[in-house]
Amino acid sequence: MRSKELSLSVKQAIIRLKKQNKPIREIAKTLDVAKTTVWNILKKKERTGELSNTKRPGRPRKTTVVDDRRILSLVKKTPFTTVGQIKNTLQEVGVCVSKSTIKRRLHQSEYRGFTTRCKPLVSPKNRKARLEFAKRHLKKPSQFWNNILWTDETKINLYQSDGKRRVWRRKGTAHDPKHTTSSVKHGGGSVMAWACMAANGTGSLVFIDDVTADKSSRMNSEVFRAILSAHIQPNASELIGRRFTVQMDNDPKHTAKVTKEFFKGKKWNVMQWPSQSSDLNPIEHAFHLLKTKLKGKCPKNKQELKTVAVEAWQSITRDETQRLVMSMRSRLQAVIDCKGFATKY
Template identity: 60%
Template sequence: MKNHQMPVQQIRNSLQEAGVDVSMTSVHRKLNEQKYRRYTPKCNPLVSPRNMMARLQFAKNYLKESAEFWNKVLCTDETKINLYQSDGKSKAWRRKGTAQDPKHTTLFMKNDGGDVMACTCLAATGISALIFIDDVTADGSSKMISEYIETLSAKVQANTSKLIGRCFILQQDNDPKHAAKATNFFKAKNWKILEWPNQSPNLNPIEHAFHMLKRKVKETSSRTNKS
């Protein structure tokens, strides 16, 4: 199968164009026999060829670093947490005329309030408490970004002393909305910065913590909606 995202109807049409008369039921059965199941595709970051090479070079540079080195690394990242629903579309099985049944609807909040921006720090010894921040994408002013960086740096210092100690290496993403200002700010404080390749959020172990957190929030929201 060349196109793994092709719907069953399209597979059947392709077979009929090739002279094979087959029903959709037969197509389903054959796919099941070959252990194929239809899933939502996983989303991976779109990485340019240049950044692919940078990621490869990053892996080669740090491949042989010791556990002692990585124990000094403090990972940081931020994320948006939806409190009521995801940004993506969801589907529900229902009968005609039951669109407003609570079982077939999702909740949202108007005029903001349905999500929060949060960041945290993660080290080999543990993870810090969530730090709730303003979304700097809502106001791209230099003042807003500077206040965000100063707040984040204060929280980083407080959590570093608990998780690692005074000697640490800071990892931050290269989000263009504040990366340059943040890097200059942190270097001015004589912090060691771990060089991080662009377009590489999936390399950051903190993403796993965010994934588990969002799953728990979603489960809690689902139970609340049902009650």
């Protein structure tokens, strides 16, 4: 392996010390370089009178500046393009380079291949609603968020599946809409659960098939109201107190007419929530904590899965839930900064 060449300042220091009649051994020790290196530089100066490095021969660069710009342009325009597709595009204009060369040019411009982040698809209408919600609630005090009972449903799987894609992007641009893939909720799972939490801790974790008459995980408005009747008031009383607000997303069973009448009859205050805003709901990160705690567990069936899931949910500490709820201002600011698009949360 070729050693690194000395800088011009070091070479000049060698000449300067030699003029002071310093021996080669002392010069080498002072500048922390090899004695042979010092000797070679002195001989070169004596022979040629030059200290600059001679130009080394090497293979000519395979791409021109124009080719490099074309490679970058293809990635910026279509971040999901592959190296093979870029190679084929270059061949169409008469540029024949290897995939390794294309990768090097991208790496030199600080592009790396990353797995895409999966984010909800946000329509223009929902972007506007998210922005309005964020601006309206950005300055709310911490007590406002402490009085909210956060609710949602989640899938807990026995076996995880992974549909990852890779994308060319620069560091720090993971959540740019051009660099994320879209997801649609409720794509199947082993058990479906409803849960609630507040800043003071986690509440109930209810499995849907334990509530439905046919033991299925399909939850309709009737099943949803049964769960709310049994769990909202006790959890709110324990975690918050008499004055509380229920948060839930805009799932059809949550917004059904009978559900709205149910809330009105109970005289519970419900927060108006923008659609496709799971990144604003701190309970989503609590679910992530739950599933992280389940890693390493090996339940053999649904019943064992339910048991370990309840234990993991109850093991989430008050400090963790408090930290999640207190992140609301940062979440809202992120929505504003992203102009309504999905955020890093």
